[in-house]
Amino acid sequence: MFGEIRSIVQNKPSVDVWEDLCQQLSDWSGSEDLNDVVIPYILSHIGSWPYRIRTTPLRWKEGLVRGARLPFAPLVKVLDASHMGLRNEDLHTLAHAPILEHVQAVDLSHNVFGWRGLKNFLEHSKDPTRLRALNLSHTSIGVEGLRLIADTEPLKHLEVLSLSGIQTSPEGLAALTQSPHLHALHTLILSHNNITERYVEALLSGPRFSQITTLALDHNPLGSRGVVRLFHKRSTKNLQALDLSACRLTAPIADLLTQTSSLSKLQTLRVAYNPLVSRAYAFNRDSKLTSLQRLDLQAEGREHPAVLQLLEQGPPPSLRCLGITKTKKSEQITEIADDYNIKTTHHMGIDLVLLPPHHS
Numbered sequence: 001m002f003g004e005i006r007s008i009v010q011n012k013p014s015v016d017v018w019e020d021l022c023q024q025l026s027d028w029s030g031s032e033d034l035n036d037v038v039i040p041y042i043l044s045h046i047g048s049w050p051y052r053i054r055t056t057p058l059r060w061k062e063g064l065v066r067g068a069r070l071p072f073a074p075l076v077k078v079l080d081a082s083h084m085g086l087r088n089e090d091l092h093t094l095a096h097a098p099i100l101e102h103v104q105a106v107d108l109s110h111n112v113f114g115w116r117g118l119k120n121f122l123e124h125s126k127d128p129t130r131l132r133a134l135n136l137s138h139t140s141i142g143v144e145g146l147r148l149i150a151d152t153e154p155l156k157h158l159e160v161l162s163l164s165g166i167q168t169s170p171e172g173l174a175a176l177t178q179s180p181h182l183h184a185l186h187t188l189i190l191s192h193n194n195i196t197e198r199y200v201e202a203l204l205s206g207p208r209f210s211q212i213t214t215l216a217l218d219h220n221p222l223g224s225r226g227v228v229r230l231f232h233k234r235s236t237k238n239l240q241a242l243d244l245s246a247c248r249l250t251a252p253i254a255d256l257l258t259q260t261s262s263l264s265k266l267q268t269l270r271v272a273y274n275p276l277v278s279r280a281y282a283f284n285r286d287s288k289l290t291s292l293q294r295l296d297l298q299a300e301g302r303e304h305p306a307v308l309q310l311l312e313q314g315p316p317p318s319l320r321c322l323g324i325t326k327t328k329k330s331e332q333i334t335e336i337a338d339d340y341n342i343k344t345t346h347h348m349g350i351d352l353v354l355l356p357p358h359h360s
Helices: 002-009 015-026 034-045 058-065 088-095 115-124 142-150 170-177 197-204 223-232 253-259 275-282 303-313 330-339
Strands: 078-080 105-107 133-135 160-162 187-189 214-216 241-243 268-270 294-296 321-323 343-345
Touching (some): 002 034, 015 034, 015 058, 088 115, 142 170, 170 197, 223 253, 253 275, 275 303, 303 330, 330 343
Parallel strands (some): 078 105, 105 133, 133 160, 160 187, 187 214, 214 241, 268 294, 294 321, 321 343
C-alpha cells in the first residue's frame, strides 16, 4: 500500500488526486506505521500543493465536522463546513472537532447560526490563533458578530475575512476596522451587504482599513459619491485588488478611478455592471493605474464601443488580462486585445481566496 501512496503524491495536484490520497489513508492496512512513517512522508511531498485542494473531502465532510477522527486529518488545511444548515449549538460541537488542530482556514458560509454560534466556536476552539482565513458569508452573525470578531485577541493572525451577505451596519464596520487585534488582516470581502455612502466613514474610521490589500464591495448600492468618499483620505493606497462591480457607479467616476494617485498599487479592478463602463476608454495608457494587470468590464450594447475605444487608444502597458461578458461581438475585442498580448476571459471578478495568496 505504501507504494500506491508514493505513486499518488508524484501526480500533479488535483481534487481527484487529493481524494484518492485520502481514500488510501482511510483504508490503510499497510505494515508501515501511519502516524510515524506514512503521514510524515506525505507531508514532505505535498508541501507545495495548493491549500484550496487540501480541503475537507466531500464524502467525509459531515463526519469531520461532527468530530470524527480520520487518518488523513493532519493533511487537511481547509475545513469546509459550508451549506450544512449549522445552528448555534452545532458550532459548539464543531469547536471540539479534532480536525481544527490541523486546519488554517474555516469556511462556515451559508449556514443559519448567528453571533451566539460564532461565540461558541471562538470561545471553545482549542487554538483559534491557527486561523488565517475565515468565511462567514451568508450567515446571521450581524453587527454583534463583527464586534465579537474585532474583540477576539486569538484572531490576531487572521489574514482573510469574508462577510458577504451578513447585512451589517456602519457600527459593525467601525468595530471591525477599529479592532485592536486584527493586525494581520489584508483581505476583506463585503459583497451583498446593502452598503451605501453613509457606511464609508465607518469603514475608514479605524487603522485596520489602511492595511487592506484586497477589498470586495461588489453588489452594494455604494454609488459614485460613496466611491469619492472612499478615496478621499487616501486610505486605499495599499489596495492591490478592488471589486466595485454592480455598485451603481455612473460614468464620471471613471475619471476619478483612473486619475487618483491613491490606487497606484492596484493590480486587479472590477467595475462591470455599472453605467460608468460607457466611459471604459478612460482606462487607457494615460491613466494613473500604472500597476493594473487585470480589468473587468462588461462589453454589451453601448458599452462595446467604449471597450474597443480603450484598446484602440492603447491600454495601460501593465495590463495582462481583460474580463468581459460574453457576447456575439466579444471575439472582436479578443482579436484586438491579442495584439497587445492581453488575455481576455469571461470569468469575471475577484475569486474569493479562502487562504492567503501565498498558500493558494
